[in-house]
Amino acid sequence: MTANLYCCGFVANEHGPCGMCFKSLIIARPWAIAHQGLDVIAVKSVKQAPFMKNQIPNLLTMSRIFVIPALIASFYINGPVGNWIGFALFAFAGVTDFFDGYLARSMNVVSPLGRFLDPIADKLLVAAALMMMVAFERISGLAVLPAVIIMCREIMVSGLREHLAEIKVPLPVTVLAKWKTTAQILAIGFLLVGDASPDLIPSILIGDILLWIAGIVTVQTGYIYLRTGLKHLD
Known part of the structure; x- marks a missing residue:
């Protein structure tokens, strides 16, 4: 026929x-x-949804996870080039962190997958950067303490969010937590550049100060989240 x-x-x-x-x-x-x-x-009519358009925010989120191996590899590149490559990768990931949420909301394609992947991608990226900088002594001495505090807080809050999600209790991000994230990202950026920065910019000193600020705010936000979560842990 x-x-x-x-x-x-x-x-x-x-x-x-x-x-x-x-x-x-x-x-x-x-x-x-x-x-x-x-x-x-x-005749059977078939509608094809704009799949790729809907998946752009999720692809941006997943790109932060794909950046992690390259970020780790940059630590094994000797000289200032490795520092700047690591910084560029981290900066790229930071840009995607802004645009994935912005595009998802503006295009009205917020998805459960995106809500699941976004915080995981952020935590994996931060954890990888902090661990590698400690291993390569770009974070050393007492500056290791706020790095440990940040890591522990992220694990605690992730577990708390997972438990509260099971009982349908939201744990919204506080304004203080957003300031913590800002200080944390800036600290990691300066420390990734490290001694490759121009002489006029003391990147290591600035990074250490910002890391301590992020660590102190981390304790405060962690306490707020824990206090909120404990009310529902009966």
């Missing part, structure tokens, strides 16, 4: 579209249904 061409709802001939428009054609293989001596042509 031959296939008919359909364009804008009109049946076209075998040589092309109906001539009324040249939008994309749906080629369907109709089947005849005998009904009171008449042949009825039925």
Whole structure:
């Protein structure tokens, strides 16, 4: 049985579209249904959702996870080049962290997968950066303490959020936590550059100070989250 061409709802001939428009054609293989001596042509219409458009925010989120191996590899590149590559990768991840949420809200494609992946990607990236900088002694001495505090807090809050999600209790992000995140990201950025920065910019000193600020605020936000969560841990 031959296939008919359909364009804008009109049946076209075998040589092309109906001539009324040249939008994309749906080629369907109709089947005849005998009904009171008449042949009825039925066509199945298929709607294709704009899959890629809807997945852009999630792809940006996942790109932060894919950046982690490259960030780790940058520590094994000797000289200032490795520092700047690590910083560039971390900065790229920070940009995607802004745009994935912005695009998801503006395009109205906020998804459960995105809500699940976004905090995980952030925590994995921060954890990898802190652990590698401690291992390569870009974070050393007492500056290791706020790094440990930040790591412990992230693990505690993640576990708390998971438990509260099971009982349908939200744990919203506080304004103080956003300031903590800002100080933490800036600290990691300066420390990734480290001694590769220009002489006029004491990146290590600035990074250490910001890391301590983030660590102190981390204790405060961790206490707030824990106090809120304990009310529902009966």
